[in-house]
Amino acid sequence: MTKPLLIEIGVEELPAIPLLKITKNIEESWKKLLGEYKLENPFDFIYTPRRLVLKHDAMPLKQEDSTVELMGPPVAAAIKDGEPTQAGLGFARKCGVDFDALGRAENNGREVLYFKKEEQGTQTSELLEEMIHKWITSMSFGKMMRWGARKEEFIRPVRWLQVRLGEHSVPVELFGVRSGTQTHVHRMVSYDAIEVPDIQSYEEVLQEGAVVLHPHEREGMILAEFDAIEEREKLLIERDKALLAEVVAITENPKALLGSFDPLFLELPPEVIITSMKEHQRYFPVFENGKLTNRFVVVSNAYTDDYSKVVAGNERVLKPRLSDALFFYHNDLKKGLSTEGLEKVQFIDGLGTLADKIEREKNIAMRLLGLYMEKVEAQTGKANAELEKLMDRAVELAKADLMSEMVYEFTELQGLMGYYYAKALGEDPLVYNAIKEQYMPVGEGADLPSSIFSSIVAMSIKLDTLLGLFSVGKIPTGSKDPFALRRAVNGIVRIVTAYDLPFDIDDIIALLKGQYQDFDIELLKAFIIERINKSLDANPSVIAAVLASGERDINEIAKKVAALNEIVSEESFKEQFSTFKRVANISKDVDLDAPLPIDTSLFSEDAEISLYNAYEKVVNQDYPNYKTKLEALFGLKRELDSYFDDVMVNTEDEALRKNRLNMIGSIYKTFRDIADIKEITV
Numbered sequence: 277m278t279k280p281l282l283i284e285i286g287v288e289e290l291p292a293i294p295l296l297k298i299t300k301n302i303e304e305s306w307k308k309l310l311g312e313y314k315l316e317n318p319f320d321f322i323y324t325p326r327r328l329v330l331k332h333d334a335m336p337l338k339q340e341d342s343t344v345e346l347m348g349p350p351v352a353a354a355i356k357d358g359e360p361t362q363a364g365l366g367f368a369r370k371c372g373v374d375f376d377a378l379g380r381a382e383n384n385g386r387e388v389l390y391f392k393k394e395e396q397g398t399q400t401s402e403l404l405e406e407m408i409h410k411w412i413t414s415m416s417f418g419k420m421m422r423w424g425a426r427k428e429e430f431i432r433p434v435r436w437l438q439v440r441l442g443e444h445s446v447p448v449e450l451f452g453v454r455s456g457t458q459t460h461v462h463r464m465v466s467y468d469a470i471e472v473p474d475i476q477s478y479e480e481v482l483q484e485g486a487v488v489l490h491p492h493e494r495e496g497m498i499l500a501e502f503d504a505i506e507e508r509e510k511l512l513i514e515r516d517k518a519l520l521a522e523v524v525a526i527t528e529n530p531k532a533l534l535g536s537f538d539p540l541f542l543e544l545p546p547e548v549i550i551t552s553m554k555e556h557q558r559y560f561p562v563f564e565n566g567k568l569t570n571r572f573v574v575v576s577n578a579y580t581d582d583y584s585k586v587v588a589g590n591e592r593v594l595k596p597r598l599s600d601a602l603f604f605y606h607n608d609l610k611k612g613l614s615t616e617g618l619e620k621v622q623f624i625d626g627l628g629t630l631a632d633k634i635e636r637e638k639n640i641a642m643r644l645l646g647l648y649m650e651k652v653e654a655q656t657g658k659a660n661a662e663l664e665k666l667m668d669r670a671v672e673l674a675k676a677d678l679m680s681e682m683v684y685e686f687t688e689l690q691g692l693m694g695y696y697y698a699k700a701l702g703e704d705p706l707v708y709n710a711i712k713e714q715y716m717p718v719g720e721g722a723d724l725p726s727s728i729f730s731s732i733v734a735m736s737i738k739l740d741t742l743l744g745l746f747s748v749g750k751i752p753t754g755s756k757d758p759f760a761l762r763r764a765v766n767g768i769v770r771i772v773t774a775y776d777l778p779f780d781i782d783d784i785i786a787l788l789k790g791q792y793q794d795f796d797i798e799l800l801k802a803f804i805i806e807r808i809n810k811s812l813d814a815n816p817s818v819i820a821a822v823l824a825s826g827e828r829d830i831n832e833i834a835k836k837v838a839a840l841n842e843i844v845s846e847e848s849f850k851e852q853f854s855t856f857k858r859v860a861n862i863s864k865d866v867d868l869d870a871p872l873p874i875d876t877s878l879f880s881e882d883a884e885i886s887l888y889n890a891y892e893k894v895v896n897q898d899y900p901n902y903k904t905k906l907e908a909l910f911g912l913k914r915e916l917d918s919y920f921d922d923v924m925v926n927t928e929d930e931a932l933r934k935n936r937l938n939m940i941g942s943i944y945k946t947f948r949d950i951a952d953i954k955e956i957t958v
Contacts, residue, residue: 278317279442281335282475283408285328285450286436286460292525294417294431295323305414306330309407314339315400322489324528326460329489335441339397346371348389351380364389401441405448408439412450426451436460440475461485462529464579486529486579495524498575501532505573509534512563513573519554527577534562535587539570541598544605545696551686552597557590604681613676613697621678626748630675633740636791638671641736643787648777652728656706663729670710670733673698691715717767724774731771738764739788746800747792765807773834780829781805808833814841817957824952839902840951843910850958855913855920859944860954862925866941874942878935883922887915891943902950909947
C-alpha cells in the first residue's frame with residue numbers, strides 16, 4: 277500500500293550559488309537512501325529560498341517482507357563429539373535462535389549449518405527520521421553554520437519542519453525543530469505560520485501565500501515577463517542562464533521590472549556596467565539595436581500592488597556603484613597604463629614577481645614572432661622592425677591594468693580594462709586588441725584571438741605559465757589543476773591549428789627552457805601530449821597512431837589525425853584494413869631505421885612487379901594534403917592482396933626473404949611517416 281509523502285524543511289534564506297551547485301547531488305542522495313531502505317519510488321525534489329521539499333505521490337507505507345537465508349560454518353567444524361563448538365554456537369547467536377533450531381544445507385559440496393527466517397518490513401513512518409537525518413548530513417554546501425547552542429551544522433538555520441505521510445504527521449525532530457502541520461508563506465503576506473490541512477492542500481496554501489513552489493514555474497514566469505517587456509519596449513534583455521538560475525533560486529514570487537540609470541554612465545565600457553549590474557545587483561542588462569542601453573531588468577521578490585518603489589530603490593542602489601566605477605575610470609585614464617608597482621607583486625614562489633613574468637613572456641613572444649614573422653607580416657601589412665616594437669609594447673602593457681583602480685574593484689575585468697585604456701590612450705590596434713585577447717581561449721569552444729599577433733601574446737602567457745610552474749614542481753595531479761595548465765595546453769592546440777602555425781613541442785621547449793631552473797622536460801612534454809590526446813576530436817586509436825609516428829608538431833599532429841580519422845570513419849574501411857594490419861605485422865621483423873633497398877632483379881612473381889610499380893608511383897607523387905596521400909597508400913590494397921596471395925614473403929631463400937621484407941617494410945614505413953597503422957583499431 278502507498279500514500280503520498282511530503283517533507284518540507286523550512287530554513288532561513290538559502291544562498292543560491294551553493295544550493296545550485298549541489299541540487300543534483302541532493303536529489304541523488306535521497307534516491308540512494310530510498311534504495312538503501314528498500315523504498316524505491318519516484319519523487320520530486322523542489323526548492324525555494326526558504327524551503328527544501330521532497331514530494332512522493334506513492335510512498336510505500338512499509339518495506340516489503342523478505343526471506344533471509346544464512347549459511348554457517350561446515351557441520352564438521354560446528355559439531356565435535358556430538359556437541360556444538362564455539363563456531364556453531366556463534367552462528368546460532370547470529371541467527372538469534374538456539375543451536376537446535378539450525379538446519380543443514382549443502383554449500384560448495386560441503387554440509388554446512390543453515391538458517392532461514394522471514395523478516396518483516398519496517399513501517400516507513402519509523403524510518404523517516406533516520407532517513408531525513410542521513411539526507412541532511414549528506415548535503416555538502418561548503419561553508420556551514422551553527423546557531424543557538426546547537427553543535428550540528430547546516431547551510432542555514434532550520435525554522436520549521438513538515439513530515440506528512442498520507443493523513444498523518446510523522447513525528448521527526450531535526451536541529452531541535454519538531455515536525456508539525458504548518459508552513460510559512462511569503463513574508464509580505466504573513467510572518468505567522470500557516471496551517472496546512474493535508475498534503476493535497478500544501479501547494480494551494482503556498483500559492484495563496486504568494487509562494488510559487490516549483491523552480492521551473494518561477495523560471496517560466498520570469499521569461500514570460502521578459503518577453504512582455506521586450507515586446508512592449510522594443511528592447512532585448514540579455515538572458516544569462518547562470519544569472520537566471522540564481523534569480524529563480526532567490527525568489528518565491530518573481531516579478532520582472534524595468535529600471536533605468538543616468539545615461540552619462542554609458543561613457544563607461546559596457547562590460548563595467550554589465551559586471552556591476554550582474555555581479556553585485558543581479559540585474560539583467562538591456563540592449564537596443566545591439567548596444568547597451570541605460571535600462572536594466574531586476575527580478576523582484578516583493579509582493580505588492582505597487583512596484584514603483586521597488587524600481588526606485590533598485591535604481592538608487594545602482595547609482596553609487598556606477599558613480600564609483602566612473603570615478604575609477606577617469607582616474608585610471610589620467611594615470612595612464614604603467615607596469616610600475618608590478619615588481620612588488622609576487623607571482624608564484626620560485627618564479628619571482630609579475631614584472632619578472634612579463635620579461636619572460638617578452639622573450640617567448642619575440643622568439644615566437646621570429647618563427648611566425650612571415651605570416652604576421654602578411655596578415656598585418658607591417659614590417660619586421662615595427663612588429664617587434666609593437667609586440668614588446670603589447671606584452672609590456674598586458675598586465676598593466678592590474679595596477680588600475682577599476683581592476684582592483686572588478687578583478688574579472690583584467691585585460692579587458694587594459695584594452696579600453698590602451699585604446700583610449702592611442703596605442704596601436706594590434707597592441708590593444710592583444711591586451712584584450714591575451715587569455716583567449718578561456719575554455720572549450722570559447723573565442724580565439726582575432727589575429728596571429730594576438731595569438732602570439734596569448735601563447736606566450738600560456739607557455740610561461742606552463743614552463744614556470746613545471747619548473748617549480750606545481751604540476752597538476754588527478755583532477756586538481758589550480759593553475760589551469762590543462763586549459764593552457766588546450767588553448768595552444770586550438771590556436772596553432774586555427775592559424776596553421778608550426779609548433780614542434782621538442783623544438784619550442786628547447787628554445788625556451790633556458791629561462792627556468794632545471795626540471796624534468798620529458799614530464800612537461802608528456803603532459804602536453806596527453807592534453808593533445810584529450811583535445812582532438814577523433815578515434816582515440818587514430819590519435820595514438822599519429823603520435824606513435826614520432827610527430828611532435830602540434831599543428832601537423834592535428835592535420836594528420838583529421839585526415840586519418842576521416843578515412844578510418846568510412847564504412848568500407850574496416851573490411852579493407854585487415855590487409856594493412858598484415859603489412860604492420862610482417863614489418864615487425866624489419867629494422868625500419870636501417871636502409872631498405874629493394875632489388876628488382878630478384879622479383880620472380882608478377883605480383884611483386886605490380887606492387888613495386890604501384891608503390892613507386894605513390895611515393896613519387898606530390899600531395900596537397902595528408903588525406904590524399906593516405907588515400908593513395910590505402911589504394912595499394914589490391915596489389916597487396918595479390919602479393920600476399922601469390923608471394924611467399926618468408927621464403928627459405930635469405931636474399932629473397934630480405935628483399936620481400938624490405939618491400940613490405942618500405943610500405944609500412946611510408947605509412948608511419950604519417951601514422952603507425954598498427955595502433956589503429958576499428
